[in-house]
Each structure stands twice: as C-alpha cells, then as structure tokens.
Amino acid sequence: MKKNILIHIFMLLVCGLLFSNIITVDQTGAGDFLSIQEGINSAVDADTVLVHPGTYFENIDFIGKNITVSSLFLTTQEEDYVNETIINGNQNGSCVRIMSGEDSTTVLCGFTITNGSGSPWYEGCPSHGGAILFMDSQTSIIACNIFGNYAEIGGGIFCRNSQITLSDVDIIGNYADGGGGISTREYSEIYFDQNNLCNIYLNYAGRGCEILKAYSSPAMEVYVDTFTVFEPDAYFIMSTDTFAEPLNDVTMHIQNAKLTPINSDLYVATDGDNNNNGLTEDEPLATLNYALSLVKSDSLHPNTIHIKNGTYSRSLNNNFFPLCTRGYVSLIGESMDNTILDAEDLAMHLFNYHSAINYTIKNITFTHGNGENSFAACMFVNVRSRPNNFINIEDVIITDFTCTGRRLLELYNVDIYMNNVISLNNHSPTLRPSSSNQPEIDILIENSKFCNNDHDPSNGTVYQMLLGDSSFNPKNATLINCEITDNNSYQSEYPVRCSGIYVKYNVELTIINCTIGNNTSPNSGGPIVISSEGSGSSINIYNSVLYGDSPSEIYIDNEYSDNPASVTIQNSLVDGGCEGIQNVHTWNEVYWLDGNLDTDPLWQNEGEFPYMLTENSPCIDTGTLDLPDGIILPEFDLAGNPRISGDTIDMGAYEYQDSVVSQDIEIPINKTDINCYPNPFNPTTNIKLKLSESGIIKLKIYNLKGQVIRTILDAYASKGLLNIVWNGEDDFGRKVSSGQYFVRLEQNGNVIISKVLCLK
Template sequence: MKRMLIVIFFTTVNILFSTIYYVTQNGGGNFDGSAWENSYPGDSLQVAIDSTHRGDEVWVAKGIYKPNSWPHSLSPGPEREMYFAIYTDLYGGFSGSEIDISQRDLKNNETILSGDIGFVGDNSDNCYHIMTNGRYGSNVTVIIDGVTFTGGNAEDTYGTGSAFYNHDSELTIRNCTFHNNHSIFLGGALGNRYNYDYNTYMIVENCLFYNNSSRYGGAIFSNGESTIITNCTIVNNTAYDDGGGIYLATEEYEWEVQFGVNEVSNNIIWGNNCDTQIYQYDTGYIKFYFNAIQDGYSGFGNYFLSSNNEGDTNSPYFTDTDKNDWTLQSTSPCIDFGVYWNAPETDINLAPRPQGLIYDIGAYEFKNTEPNATLPSVSTLPAENISATYATLKGDVTDEGNAQVIAKGIKYSTSNGFDPETEGKLVRLLELIDAGAFELFVTNLSPNTIYYYRAYCENKFGYSYADNELSFTTSDSIVINPDANGIVYIKEEGTGDGSSWSNALNGYELQNGIDHPDATEIWVAKGIYVPNGWPLVDVYHGTTEREKHFRIRPNKKLYGGYNGIETSIDQRDIKENETILSGDIGVKGYSEDNCYHVIYNGGTLIDNSAVIDGFTITDGNADGTLRYSTLLGGGIYNRACSPRISKCLIKNNYAIVGGGVAVGSDPAYPIIENCTVTGNIAELYGGGIENEGAYPTIQNCLISNNTAGKEGGGIYHWAEYITFGDSDTLKIFNSTIVKNIAPIGSGIQIKSDCMTGFNREIIQNSVIWGDSSAFTFEYEALYGSIQTISYCGITGGYSGEGNIDLSSDNSGDPNSPYFSDPESGNWMIQEYSPLRDAGVWTSNVPLSDLAGFSRDAIPDIGCYEYDPTSIEDTESVLPRTTELYQNYPNPFNPATNIKFALSKSGKVELSVFNIAGQLVRKIIDKEMAAGYHNVKFEADDLNSGLYFYKLIAGGKELTKKMLMVK
C-alpha cells in the first residue's frame, strides 16, 4: 500500500538585508535599538516601528507597553486617541537575549500591549485603539506574532477593533491573546474592514480571545476581501446583538472586485454571550469546517459542543475556565479532531503540532506522550457502468486507521503503472465515510481509451493510495438515436441510446442529447441531473470544474416532469415527477464547489423557439468575477439570447448579481412564463431576476422570498445599454412579486438610461407587495423613459390607471390583499381580496393562471385567478400543526371567511358565540380530512357586535374574535 504521512518541517526564513529593531521595557546602552543591549525603551516602541523599512522587524521583550503618541496627527489630540501604528512585522515573547526568533518563550515572556493609559482598571479613559494599520490610506502588509492585547475601548467614531483595527491592509496575526477589550460597534477585540481602494486581507491563527465585547462580533468582526481564521480559541466574549464570538460579513462589493478566500477551520468557539456564537451576514462566501462550536454550526466536519465545560461527551473540557486557563484536558473531544489543511506548525505557545495522532482544535495543542498515527487502507475494485465518456469507479476502505475517513477518491491515468503521487488525475470528494466499498462517477473521459486507476482515501492526518491498479476501456462512441419524431428520452440511470423510455439515455449524457443534430425535443424523466461539460466556451467562460453548465440549443425543446412512461407532453405531472437540474457537482450540500451557473445560454440564434420547460433549477453559485461573467445568474444566465423558460421552479440559487436568473446583452428577448422564482439570493442586485440591457417578458410568474443585498429583491432592471429607438425594455404581466427583501426596491427596482429615444417599462395586472419600498423606480435618463404601470396592486401605491394602493398587512382593512396563507407560501387570493376582478383584459393576458385555472372575463391581478374550489387544493404540504386563522374581512358585513388548518384527519367542530358566551351558530360538526380548509360564515340574522369563533380539533381548542358591523 502506498501511503503519504504529512510531515512537518520547521524552518526559519530570514529576509536578506532586513534589519531588526529591539525594544525592552527600560531600554539599554545608547537606546538606538540596534541590539538587545542597545534596545529602545518601552516608551519609544512607536519610534522603533517608525524606523523600519519594508522587510524589517521589531522584536519586543516581555513587559507592558502603552501607546503614547498620535502617529498620524500633525498635532497632539486627546490622550484616548493615542495608539500604535504598525507598518512592519512585530514579534513579542522575548526575554531580551535571543538571537533567533525560534528561541522565544511566549508563555513566560509575555509581551503586553495595553490600552489602559489612565487610571489603572478604569476603562473609561483607555485608548480607543491599541494598534492600527492602514487606517489613513496606507496599504501595508504586516505580521503580528506573540503579543497580548488588553484594555482597548473603542468608543470613538469608528467603534471598531479596540485592540487591533485593520483597515485597507494585509494582516497576519498569530500566537496572540486578546482579552478584556471593548468596542461600541464592531469587533470587541479585532476589527477588519474593507475599502474599495485597497486590499484588506486578514489571517488569524493560534490566537486566544476571551472576555471581549461589542455590539456585533464580541471578539472578531471582519468584512474584508479575505478572512482566514485557523486554530483559535474564542470563548466567553459578548455581543449585544449578533455574533457572540465572530461576526463575518461581505462588504457591498463592486463587480470588478476579485473575491478572496474566506475560511474558518480548527477553531473552538464556545461560551460566548449572545443568541449566536457566529453570525454570517452572507452565507455564500465563507467555509466553515472542523470547528468545535457551542450548539453546533453547519459546515463539513464541525463538532457540536454543549454549554457545560464538563459533564458529557460534548463538553469541551477546558482546564480551568474560572482562571482563564483554556488549555485542554485529556478528555476533551477537541483533541485529535482537527484537520491538517492550513493548520499551523505550532500552537500558541510554539509547541509543535500535532502532539498526538492528529491536530487538535483550538489555540492549544494537548501534549500526548504516545503518538500513534495510523493511515487508512484502501484497495481498488472493478469499474462498472462504462460508456464512451463516463464510468463508475470503485474502491474499498479496508481500514480507517486511527481517525474516520474524511475523503474518498480515484486517481486515474492513461499510463499503465503510473505513479499516483505525481501522475494522473485525482477525483476526490470530501465525505465522512465508514470502512467498506465506495464508488465515484467519473465523467469527461475519451471514447475508445484504456484508463488505469487506483482508489484513494484520506483521514485527518494523511492519505493512502491502493497498491492494486486496475483498468477499463471506454466504448467507441456515444450512441444517441432520436425516435422518428426527433425525441431523445433520458432517465437518471438510463443505459440505452435514447430512442425510447425503455432505452433511455443516461442522465450524464443530457447535454449530448440536447446537442444531437437530429434531436428536436428532449424528454427528461424525474431525477437529479448535474452538468458534466462545457457546451459554451467563449471569452466569457472557461473549462474549470465550476464552469460546467447546461445549455439549450437553437430550435431545441427541453421538457422535464416525466415519470418515464408517457407518450405525449400533456401527460406530464411536473409537480409529482420533479426533474431537477442541480449545480451541486461536488460535496453534496456544500455550495463552494457548485457550478457558477446551472444553465448558461448564449448566442443570438437562440430565439423563443428554444424551450426549457418543467424543471427545478437549483444550487447554482455564481460567486465568481465579472471578467468571466461567473458572478451573474446562479440558476440561469442568458447572454444575448431569447429562450422561452416555462413551468420551471427556480429556487435556492446564489449570485453576486441575479441570484435566480440573469439576462443581458442586446439583442435578447427572453420569455419567462408560468415560473416560480423563490429563495434565491444576490449579493448586490436582483435576488430573483436581474436584467441588464435585454428585453425580457415575464408573465404568470410567482417571484417570492428572494433577497438582494443592495437593490431589487425580486427583480432588478437596468436598461442603460438600450441605445437606439423606442423600446419596450421590460414587460411584466399577471405576476405576483411578494415577500422579497432588499434595502432599495424589495419588490422591483428599475433604472433606465437611454442614449437615443425612450425606454418603456410595462407592468400590468401584477402584484408587488411587501414593505414600503416594494416598488422603486429610479429615473437616470439622458433622453427619457416611459413607464406604463396599470391595473397593479402595489404596496404604497403607484400612479397609473387601475392601480391599487395595497396595505402591507395581509388582512384587516379594505386594501389588504387577502392572500390565502402567505406564511405557508399560498399566494392565491381569497374572495374578498381587492385584487379580484380588478385587472384588465388585453392580448397580453394569459388564458390560464399559474395553477392552470382559466382566467375570468375580468381577470384578477396577479399570477393566480380566484377559484373557490381551489382554495383547499393549492397547498402542497400538509400543515404541521392545527391552526385557526383570523377571519377576513374583519370587521365584516354580512359575511366573512374563516380559515383553519388540520394537521391530521378527525372530528371537527367550528362554532360561533356571542359576547355572553351563548352559542349562536355551529358551522361545522363532522369528520374532516387533514389540510387547509375555508368556510364562509353568513351573519345576516345577527346584530352588530363582537363575536367569538372556536375550533375544536385534534385535541385543541382555539378561539378568535371577530367584529360584525352593520
């Protein structure tokens, strides 16, 4: 068996021609800092720093050092504004005699930088910041190593990072302790903030944070371009709002910013006072893995810690929390639990890592006198399911070693007897697995080729290759035979040529089915399909793994929603036979390695005859860069093309711009119809849909629960690049745009800038409902822009024929929209909704609504047409609990609707009582099925006054009040 154990070499790298400046508490000799015997005194620490040039270092001996100057000021200011300004690497932990940095003893030679410049123990007169860099526009790169920061109190304008405030610079801070620091706003101890003009990178490793406090991020706040936190212990800090230990955010980046790496690994985060130990403003950029976190946290290999230091298997078992001794006891689960990726070579006391079998989590490595590292064992098994371009390759983990296997893989090559250490391609998936057989589906192989392969596995301290090498030969070519009607049939696990359902093509050949020259329609059965190639490679798109995608071709029609037996398209049941196009090509549930776009369409030959119909499109993650357009359209990115996207559910995608869908480039006239766009996120613009310079039509669509960090939670429309003539740049008909989130334009944000002529936005028969900024129009035109917004229900109202000023409350007044059940996602309107029969019939009105119900002679506003027979059938999920809802309308005269939910079938009583408690009407007294129910209560014979209605069902008695006003 070929194995590789990770070996750590300890080296000291000295920069040629660098100068070291020495500082001790009292100084010595001629006080010029040229040697320990001529060291600068402690009150000249800033002088020592100011004497340095790039590549120089400052070595500081044990002792307490306090700021005593204003480095960036022309004249002195208040004493609390004094601080150390750092421009070079600074190391602490010296006794004052060392000749090499490796001789330091950090534990016994504590170098303390203190902000306690006034009355000792009274923090009200402490420095706002103990140390800063880059705060006044100087982009610097520094290392701070082996220092204790205490007593900072950031009550100034910035209110950020009282111990260390990193602004517009590149900081590495390691082997440091931060305690008893306070900031009024961000990062009790450490604040890392980004400015557009400079890089802001921060690496924090082997650091201890305790007893720090702030409003956001009790210990650490960071919104820099790149933040890496490794092997830190972050405990007993306080945040008054969010992030007891850490608050991580992503600044509102401009598109041209190149995004860095954001990783949090091998840390202990415990006992911090806040509802959340960690708060992430944005979930798409930061990787959390192999951390031990109180109450747990999502991420690969993270460990759940209980709130008690001792007493159960999930307790951290620190040595003495009362005395702030955060080393580990031998029973701690944090021992031998870390991962070697990016792990430092030593711990906070410079003890070598690992001491035991593998790396410990946190700042301290537990000393184990009997290390016994054992790697896993693996063997190679025969391949299966071999085609011209793919195969299932298998291995067998015969021994896990001394730690659970955390990755499985296959190394393959076209060379017989290849060396797996230096040759071949490794397909590796992070996944916690037990001993036994495993398999990986390998794609993008060449036809008629012999491949040789070895199995691979890995635990937390090393990896192994199998001794035995096996081989397989791919078939001559991909055989695809459309039927007589030009239909290619595809199933997730098909093994045929695509000529029928019984001979369906394998799902990994979906794009090849689309590309076949004789195929006119592609029918896809239920299942999950992921991209495995690059059908569109151009100046905007390359061939990395994450750039894989699906692409529609001109005149092709791609249909999902089949069971696998249908003979016509109208036999489909899209809801029952969910056909998923997923960007989750790597570790399942881990978005960082997902495709940038699930679908990437491009080219003017793609017109409305190209159809994508009946799919769920999910898990795209367009977190890339503008240069390659990999920040646009996580679900679908349409560039200079005009496909018809119909009956699709576009959900849970992420992008910098256009979370669900991004369309752009003139000429492009895409149609999005009968689609639901929900749960998508954009870092900047267009949580659901973003358009820049195209002419999209959106009709009969539900756009809900999407989020944008800046503008356009539901839709963001920018017509700046439309330059000639009068154009309908955006058309929205009979759509419901609800419950989306954005600081500006939570529903829709429109911007228009026309060089010649007029841009025109047409919105008709649509609902735009949410908070007071649900609809926003921003006019930025050189020549002009025309909006025709009519027969729409808009929160806050908007001028135009037939428009309704909707209340932000779903029920309770005449202008409430009265959706059926927004909390459960049922956006159908009820009988008394002002949206009913409030639209206008034009040639643009679809004949049926999103649910398939026919439109009335006077259409309703929104994507759903009111149909009293459909109220109970529209819920796709049974209620989790039995509930009684507020009647609507309320007050009422003479009738009202009472809605309730039953979590299970059974006997139901619904009764009405007067204010004296007397029964006036028993509306329901019978067995009823689980589900959502609605009943109309008519009260023509009752007097005005307050009444109570009571539901008895499922062991519950629920009562609500209603008011009858005649």
C-alpha cells in the first residue's frame, strides 16, 4: 500500500515536471550547476532542482522560492538515491532553511540530511533546526532521512509559524537541548501522512527527546510506523501550556516500537555497547542517553542507572548533554572522583521539567557545563505543582564551570537533600532552589564544601547560594557541617553583593557547625545576606565560625518593617562580634546569645584541610549540643574525623582531634522526633528516635495503601536517643519492593510520621 501511495505522489510530481523548468545539479560537472544552492538561486517559482548523487557540503536556503528540490528519487522512485544524495551541513548551521514565506507547492524530496548544527532565526537567539529550519512557510518533505543533526532547539526539525507535511520521513538519532527530533513554536502544524508513514526514534534532548510542542501550536496527531516506545511519556514528548503545565494534546498512532522498556537497573560503561542488554556489569550499555530511553520510569519500582568509572562526553563516546532525567530513575556512578560527566562547555548536564523526580544523583563529577541560553549550567529540575517530590544529591563534585548567566543547580519545587557535595573552582553561582509552586519545601545540606567560586557580575546574580524567591511560600533550609570559603563576588551595578548565602522571602535558615571564611564581596554585603526582600526570614547560627570575610560577616537589609527579619547567633565565632553585623534597618533583629566569640579561630591555613583548627584554637570544646529539635549531627566532620572529640563539640566544620574521643555526651531532648538515614535506602535504614519522655512506644511501617507491613517495636522505652535498624523486610521476612513507606511512632497518645523511600 505504501509503495502504491508513493507511486501516486511520484506521478503527481512527475506531471509537474512536464510544466516546469528542470535545473540539474551534478558534482561531476555534467549538470547545470555543481552546488544545490546555485540551482536554487537560478530557479523561479514552479521550477525543479534535480540533484544527482553525491555528498553536498552545503547549507541551502530556498530564499522564498516555491520550487521542488529533489534527488533522482523523484524521477526513478529508487530508494538508493535517498541514501546516495546527501546534504551535509558540516556543522555550519541548518542543512536546509525554508523560512521566507514559501507556499504549499514547495517540496523537498529524496535526501539524506545530516551534520547540521542549526541556525538562529534572529540575532543572538539559540540555534534552531539542526537539519531543517522552517519559518513562515508551507512545505512538503518526502522520503528524506534526517539523522545526526544538532541544534539547541529542534535537533531534526524546527517549525515556527509554518505548516509542513511529512511523508515517508525518517527522523533518527538527532539531538538538542529541547526537541531532539521535532520542535514547534507559535502557530505551527505538522501533518503526518497516514499512508506513507514516518519513523521517529532514538532522538535525544534535555526535554522532549522526540517531540517538543509549544502551547501556541494546535493539537498534534502523529502517525508513525516506528517510534521509540509504544507508550511515550513526557520524557519523549513534551507539550505544555503557558504555565509549563502538561497539555497532553499529542495523540500517537504507533505501529512498531524500537525499544521495549526495561523495569530494572541498567549498567553503562565507556567500553559498553548499546547492543548489550545492559542488565549486568558484564553487559553494559554504551551511552547514558540510550539507557535513559530504555529504562522504565515506575513509581512503584524505582530503578538505577549504574555508571562505571570513566569520562562520558560527546566527543569521546557519543554521550550527548543535557540528559533528560526520568522520575524514579537514579544515576549512580562507581566513584565520585572517577565517574566524570564532561559537557565540554557545550550544554548543561541534567534536565527534568514538570515530570516526577524522586531520584538520587550520586558518585559523579560534573564538569565543563554551559548554561548560556539555557535553564542552568549543570542541573535543572522543576516539577511545578506536582506535590511530594524530592531530589538527593550525594557524593558529587561540580567543578570547572566557566559559563555565565545561570546557576549551576536550579532546583525548583522539590525537597532537596545534599550530602558531600563539593562545588569548586566555578565561574558561576552554585545553587538556587525555589518553592513558587509548592506550599513549602525543605532543604538539608550536609558535609558539603563551596570553595573558590566566583561569578560574572554581568549576569545579574549577586550570590553563590540563593535561598528564597519572589513567592512567600515557606522555605526551610538547614546547613550542617559545611564549608563556604574563598568565594568571590565581583563589582557590579548592584550595591549589595553576596559571596555566600543570599536569603529572600520567608526563609527559615539554620546553620550548624559550618566554617565560613575568607569570602569577598565589593561594596556592601558579605557571605550571609538577608536581602531587601527578606521579609519574614530568620537565620539561626550554632557552633559556626565566620571569619576573615569582606566587607562584613552578616548583612541584613530586609525593607519590610511589618514583617521583620532576624538573626540569632549562639556558641559561634563571628569576626567583629555583634557590632560588626551590618543591620541596615532598625526593625530587623540580631540576637547575640551566650557562648559567642570575636577572635582569631587559629585555622591551620595549609595542607589538604586549611580550615582545620590548631591545638590552641579558641573554638575547641566551645560549641553546644543544645540544638533545635530534629537535628541529627553527622558522625564525622569534613575531614572524616569523629564529629565530637574531647569534652563537647567544637565550633566549625572541623573537629580538633584529642587523643580521647568522648562517647557519653548527654544531648538535651525537648521534643520527640524521628530521623531516618540513609533516605532513600537500600537495603537498610537507621531509624533514630529522640524521645522527650518515657513510656510505651509503638513503631510501625506502613505502605502507601495505609497497611501495616512491619511492627518494629511495641514496648516501654526511656527518655533519650534510640537507634533502630530496619532491614527493609516485612513481618514475614520478605524484602519490601521499591517505593515510599511511612514510619509511624506512637507514644503517650502522640503520633509522629516520617517518610522513607526504598530504592533498589
């Protein structure tokens, strides 16, 4: 049937040849011209430019002419001519541009179109349409192979304010930041021939791997012979409204699928092969893109892509960035120092927009990302109004980013847990979380270092880490055991600069055992700033060292007198003391409590850990263990030494190591609480109970259906700390499946519930 329909189209086109001028292009010199563009330049409306076999390293433009450009497939119907007549864009822009009002008589037929890099459709905009860029035109594309092209938007085809028909077109193996196969914008329609079916598969992008459709384009109905999978989700097809909420207005008619999704962990290695099954370390896949397309996203059965040591990049092994991450699919490297994702200053690394998250990124070094014309330099996540989403980032290094204009991590509307994250030697701000579409978010950053970073003042950012946004939704942030040192904020038109943490609306920030030093900002500012938009925000600082920062340690500039901000400091060393804190407005409060110091902390100032304390440091044994409810101190300091040594805890992120480590330090407990770590877990998690009173306690695990699957404890317990290990089994000794569970503690009529996630 398909062949008969093609013959029908062929006959119509051949009839057209009888009434048009035929211009031949042949690289051997036997035709009218040697290049396709020369043929187009000499043509007039209704002419046909007939191209003989060969590879044409060109970037052709129809320049408003309503003509047919075709290989000898047009006159012979021999499919070999499609493969033998190649338009190679030579990474010099779009291979084909049809963007000057061409009408519906315009036809492109019978070519292989490859190696395009897209073109801007106005000065300074990102590249669009790696293979073909359509604007303000109506065109039919017939019997073309489109593969191996790249653009920032629309790796294969980009269509703006145009109507195009695709007949027997293969769009395979193209990649983009957005819309790996096809991207539409404004009022654009794509008609898929229902008889001469297209193939669209294994294209890659940070959003919309196969299709990215703009809200302004009408609903799309796609007819294909082969698509990547039978049931594509938002990873493959993205269509959103003006608020970036899913429209679900792309209807798919798929006869065959290239891949069968695998609901299991997968393995990737630099010496892998995408023909392997990917199910074991001995049969790894070759690329992360392929693994992400193959793995199944399943909330009831979270999966992990395991990444072997090695460097993964576009030039080395065809790993294209950004990767479009998938909900409930974690990326875990073999080791944080030796599993390296190198974006080669071409793109950001990871992207996830308005789909579920709930995954872990672990044991990876991210380097050489680029956020120009993008959403972030390293990682962008935004689930918008989807509730109950989190992201865990553990044992990760982010280094050597030289981009401008974007933060490294833009993480919106998700709860964030960061542990052992090192941001080092970057020319970009590090972190910007947001809760504009969520009623509240929680951020916990532990055992992490933000060192020797700066940023370009031309991009308008004034901070290294932004907490808060223009919404008044609460943000609860806690930093424990972190180092923020040697960061620089350059001079700019903004009067207040921040070399560390910049706080806006309605943030409750708790800083415990952190070392903040030798950061510099011009004009006003410092490493901790409550901005002019810091309405209702509060900062509570315990056991921390703030020293050697310029021009001050803490700067408070909240302009909302009806909703003042506050800073509370206890058992901490602050250079300049209470008087050195710059409080611009009288309505904002500074609470200088007991145990604070204003003196030199006597850091080591050399070696692997220059901010460790020396033996005569005034910070030794001067901290407090009377900490806010729910705080669980880490077992080790930033150097890997026991967190408590000597009589009590020290100030700062590094504990001076006495010869004797104290084992029995009484920690005051004023409120009963639960803390589970690790979370997510596999196969066990520690359930740490802080009991503020004695009595009968009942500790049970519930599944999402509200069913009790495990009773861990039903007994009397004394006031204090209690640590219980759950081995991930139910009451019958069966391992529980991946998914979310609830830990329920009942004592003396009071109930506390904590969520844990099992990831396998």
